[in-house]
Amino acid sequence: MRVALFVTCVNDALYPATGVATVRLLERLGVTVDFPAAQTCCGQPQFNTGYRAETAPLVRRTVRAFEGYEYVVTPSGSCAAMLRRHYGQFGPEAAELGPRTYELTEFLVDVLGVTDVGAYYPHRVTYHPSCHGLRLLGLGDRPRRLLEAVKGLELVELPGAEECCGFGGTFAVKNPDVSAAMGTDKVRNALASWAGVLCGADNSCLMHLGGTMSRMGVLPRLRPVHLAEILASTEEEPLT
Amino acid sequence: MSGTFLGMPGFASGARRRGAAENGNTGADPGFPAFPEAAHTSVHDERLRGNLRHATHTIRDKRARAVAELADWAELREAGRRIKDRTLRHLDRYLLQLEEAVTAAGGTVHWAADAAEANRIVTDLIRETGETEVVKIKSMATQEIGLNEALEAEGIRAYETDLAELIVQLGDDRPSHILVPAIHRNRGEIRDIFRDRMGDWGRAAPEGLTDTPADLAEAARLHLREKFLRAKVAVSGANFMVAETGTLVVVESEGNGRMCLTLPETLISVVGIEKVVPTWRDLEVFLQTLPRSSTAERMNPYTSMWTGTTDGDGPSRFHLVLLDAGRTDTLADATGRQALRCIRCSACLNVCPVYERAGGHAYGSVYPGPIGAILTPQLRGTESEIDASLPYASSLCGACYEVCPVAIDIPEVLVHLRERVAARGGPGHRLERAAIKAAGWVLDRPGVLAAGERLAHRTRALHPGNVPGAGAWTDSRDLPEMPAESFRDWWRKNRT
Ligand code: SF4
Numbered sequence: 158m159r160v161a162l163f164v165t166c167v168n169d170a171l172y173p174a175t176g177v178a179t180v181r182l183l184e185r186l187g188v189t190v191d192f193p194a195a196q197t198c199c200g201q202p203q204f205n206t207g208y209r210a211e212t213a214p215l216v217r218r219t220v221r222a223f224e225g226y227e228y229v230v231t232p233s234g235s236c237a238a239m240l241r242r243h244y245g246q247f248g249p250e251a252a253e254l255g256p257r258t259y260e261l262t263e264f265l266v267d268v269l270g271v272t273d274v275g276a277y278y279p280h281r282v283t284y285h286p287s288c289h290g291l292r293l294l295g296l297g298d299r300p301r302r303l304l305e306a307v308k309g310l311e312l313v314e315l316p317g318a319e320e321c322c323g324f325g326g327t328f329a330v331k332n333p334d335v336s337a338a339m340g341t342d343k344v345r346n347a348l349a350s351w352a353g354v355l356c357g358a359d360n361s362c363l364m365h366l367g368g369t370m371s372r373m374g375v376l377p378r379l380r381p382v383h384l385a386e387i388l389a390s391t392e393e394e395p396l397t
Numbered sequence: 398m399s400g401t402f403l404g405m406p407g408f409a410s411g412a413r414r415r416g417a418a419e420n421g422n423t424g425a426d427p428g429f430p431a432f433p434e435a436a437h438t439s440v441h442d443e444r445l446r447g448n449l450r451h452a453t454h455t456i457r458d459k460r461a462r463a464v465a466e467l468a469d470w471a472e473l474r475e476a477g478r479r480i481k482d483r484t485l486r487h488l489d490r491y492l493l494q495l496e497e498a499v500t501a502a503g504g505t506v507h508w509a510a511d512a513a514e515a516n517r518i519v520t521d522l523i524r525e526t527g528e529t530e531v532v533k534i535k536s537m538a539t540q541e542i543g544l545n546e547a548l549e550a551e552g553i554r555a556y557e558t559d560l561a562e563l564i565v566q567l568g569d570d571r572p573s574h575i576l577v578p579a580i581h582r583n584r585g586e587i588r589d590i591f592r593d594r595m596g597d598w599g600r601a602a603p604e605g606l607t608d609t610p611a612d613l614a615e616a617a618r619l620h621l622r623e624k625f626l627r628a629k630v631a632v633s634g635a636n637f638m639v640a641e642t643g644t645l646v647v648v649e650s651e652g653n654g655r656m657c658l659t660l661p662e663t664l665i666s667v668v669g670i671e672k673v674v675p676t677w678r679d680l681e682v683f684l685q686t687l688p689r690s691s692t693a694e695r696m697n698p699y700t701s702m703w704t705g706t707t708d709g710d711g712p713s714r715f716h717l718v719l720l721d722a723g724r725t726d727t728l729a730d731a732t733g734r735q736a737l738r739c740i741r742c743s744a745c746l747n748v749c750p751v752y753e754r755a756g757g758h759a760y761g762s763v764y765p766g767p768i769g770a771i772l773t774p775q776l777r778g779t780e781s782e783i784d785a786s787l788p789y790a791s792s793l794c795g796a797c798y799e800v801c802p803v804a805i806d807i808p809e810v811l812v813h814l815r816e817r818v819a820a821r822g823g824p825g826h827r828l829e830r831a832a833i834k835a836a837g838w839v840l841d842r843p844g845v846l847a848a849g850e851r852l853a854h855r856t857r858a859l860h861p862g863n864v865p866g867a868g869a870w871t872d873s874r875d876l877p878e879m880p881a882e883s884f885r886d887w888w889r890k891n892r893t
Contacts, residue, residue: 206829206833
């Protein structure tokens, strides 16, 4: 099977390890991964901030970049939600990309039909579901099922898991006080779970939470790790 | 009547709106700071946040349980959405039907295009009775138009009879929640307010008042009873108006509203035009969804319904003031109009992480929380700083949409209103648009983007931990470390 990786702009520039992990994981599962280099940003931040006209060219670019692929896979719930839920407003061609786009855990569970991806990660982990994954994509227990099958991993409950972490794209900049208060509460809840790793499937949330952890001085007792990196980790090639 | 005109019959909306703004009654207080500044103070008020957190979390958990009891919740929600949408599409027709029914039942209908007009109508009606005191049922519409203040200016005193409204009124405070206006106060604060202020407004609090709920309730009961028995005029709002019968409906928990609705001689109800439902049968849906969403009760303790006047039973004079105040304009907006479906249950406030931290006052309007963030800028326009900042007072997490019993897609309307604010420009937004345009230029050129990334990655050792200009972000969070190379470059080296 051949899929196109939509790595997303945040992962490309700031979290390449997540992209690399996604490639390694998919290849390990027998999938051929392409990276269409014409991709950049899906336009979510522009769209959500109220700049629809400025979003349109990015939508067109993204649609063109993934033309002809039956499956587009992305390790970012919020970008998947942008393609799936909002691209329809940008014309019939764009509307047609959404249904072909899969957030990583959806692709693994629904398309490949696996929950045990042969990963090994001996840590105590708690999972932040992220609003877009939870409410817009309805990922449900897919991430949980994947994490539960990881050898050595102890999954613990995150109190208030369904609450927003306070990132919200430009919200973090426009309403810094409220955003920071939300982030701090999320990190406190993660600390209360006694996990060493706060796992998520969206690096935007994890960037915000990691930045908060750093400021709170709780790193590395608690650290943010993307789900793809945990799933890519094996006994032969462990993630440190 | 034009195709987009869906509101109050007989009014051209725009001209009336401007009239209202000139009278200073519906617009925002020009001195009120934008949401981020207003929230700055409340976020750091530990006591306020504690009160809010406790109250909202308690009620949200109870709501979830009450909703889970109904197997057909999804159907009820969809039915509520449809009834409201259908009514809004033919609002002019239903309002005329309502007017006819109310008049036939012995009531009088008045049409108010804006706050100033509504206040004038109510003032004149009270003057005609010769009274200078009225009792009031908790009502969002009268708060929205600033009725109490308008009456005060004309020498008429309005007494709030809802317990939480009483606390707010005695404390010279502003409400901070739709359902629980004094949610930001704890028991100790309430005792102090009762002890210090009740005497100024009527019967003083009993000696040695404690902060136990029973004691506080008894003090309020004694204080209010005097007012119920003396009042000749009552002012109310309504949760619903039934077009086919001209019936008004108030649901409440305390029974104070029922005292106001039955004891006085004159009853004046001020109700937003969007509160109409076509038939009695439609109440079947809302009388299930409203109490479960708001107080997490299966049924609200008191449901009062009144239709015109009846000899020897209840008020002998009944006036209905139908309020537009921006609703017709809201109706003309195909995306924003869904905000008018709101039944004011406040479920969205109780699950909102932003409301929980910022508190209701930061929204600068009687409608706080997620619904306030979309309703207020539509009713008042986006000219003032606070109104222009409200559509951004959300992380778009979607929790509000999930709980809303009439399925208002609040995030969708927020983004829609952001477009409106951004399109209007203003200093901040001009810069922002320029930045977005510049970023868009780069993002449309992967080659330029890759070069930029490479430069950033190569110079990463030089980046200070806190990037100047990232200001608001790095005040409270650290930026991530720049990796050695982009994914794009890794791919080029390893997979091509
Ligand atoms: S928007 Fe929905 S949840 Fe919020 S108060 Fe209105 S009806 Fe209730």
